[in-house]
Amino acid sequence: MSSPHNSAEIGDIAERVLLPGDPVRAKVIAKNFLDEVKQYTEIRNIYGFTGKYKGVPVSIQSTGMGIPSFSIYVHELIHVYGAKKLIRIGTCGGMHKDLNLREVLIAQGASTDSSIVERTFGGAINFSLLADFDLLSKSVINARNLNIPVKVGNVLCTDRFYNDYNDANGTYSSGGLTLNQKMIQHGILAVEMESAALYLLAAAAQVQALAIFTVSDHVIKKEYTTAEERETDFNDMVKVALETVIQK
Numbered sequence: 001m002s003s004p005h006n007s008a009e010i011g012d013i014a015e016r017v018l019l020p021g022d023p024v025r026a027k028v029i030a031k032n033f034l035d036e037v038k039q040y041t042e043i044r045n046i047y048g049f050t051g052k053y054k055g056v057p058v059s060i061q062s063t064g065m066g067i068p069s070f071s072i073y074v075h076e077l078i079h080v081y082g083a084k085k086l087i088r089i090g091t092c093g094g095m096h097k098d099l100n101l102r103e104v105l106i107a108q109g110a111s112t113d114s115s116i117v118e119r120t121f122g123g124a125i126n127f128s129l130l131a132d133f134d135l136l137s138k139s140v141i142n143a144r145n146l147n148i149p150v151k152v153g154n155v156l157c158t159d160r161f162y163n164d165y166n167d168a169n170g171t172y173s174s175g176g177l178t179l180n181q182k183m184i185q186h187g188i189l190a191v192e193m194e195s196a197a198l199y200l201l202a203a204a205a206q207v208q209a210l211a212i213f214t215v216s217d218h219v220i221k222k223e224y225t226t227a228e229e230r231e232t233d234f235n236d237m238v239k240v241a242l243e244t245v246i247q248k
């Protein structure tokens with residue numbers, strides 16, 4: 001038996017899964033970091049691989065971009081294939097001035113402009129979207145042991161890559177501040193597009209989840225990395241994610 005969007009058979013996907021958005025990146029990570037790699041799906045060119053990292057079975061499942069695409073793959077990973085530890089690895093846009101290009105950021109919490117949380121709780125509760133504490137604390141220790149500096153904090157998970165949150169006359173300016181300025185004032189470090197769905201789906205199913213990012217651009221400082229830089233920058237984050245996902 002497979003699922004509507006994944007041709008893996010039950011048992012083909014490990015309980016420990018890394019989740020990059022980009023299928024090609026999934027392939028490169030599987031090739032460069034895992035042993036005994038097998039590809040289990042290529043439906044829609046959204047590739048998935050299982051291999052071993054330091055002898056432990058790990059899958060790398062690409063998800064596409066944004067909450068709707070991501071949620072389809074992660075729902076099926078959890079509810080059809082039995083995934084138990086899920087770590088998103090992706091890029092984010094820095095917002096806070098202290099965040100620099102190429103840095104690794106771990107999302108302790110996710111704030112969102114998506115309606116998924118509101119809809120889940122009938123609008124009655126602003127449910128806090130949190131990283132799994134065990135994965136979060138292990139990832140920070142693993143990064144330290146690998147000499148990889150990380151920042152930890154709250155991120156904005158947005159539904160729109162192109163929005164007007166930086167615009168003084170934007171729909172969402174508040175108290176004389178743009179929405180971006182207001183969020184930064186409240187400690188939001190960066191913006192990305194999937195973590196809220198990951199933390200919500202994981203909470204609902206009581207499985208462990210964490211989102212780790214590399215800062216690929218800075219939306220306030222208007223700085224950008226090149227595609228080649230992103231390729232090498234990604235490795236630090238992958239190492240932290242792999243060391244964390246295989247731990248007991």
Ligand code: HPA
Binds near residue numbers: 191192
């Ligand atoms: N916005 C949203 N998601 C992102 C960004 C961004 O600037 N950079 C990487 N992912």
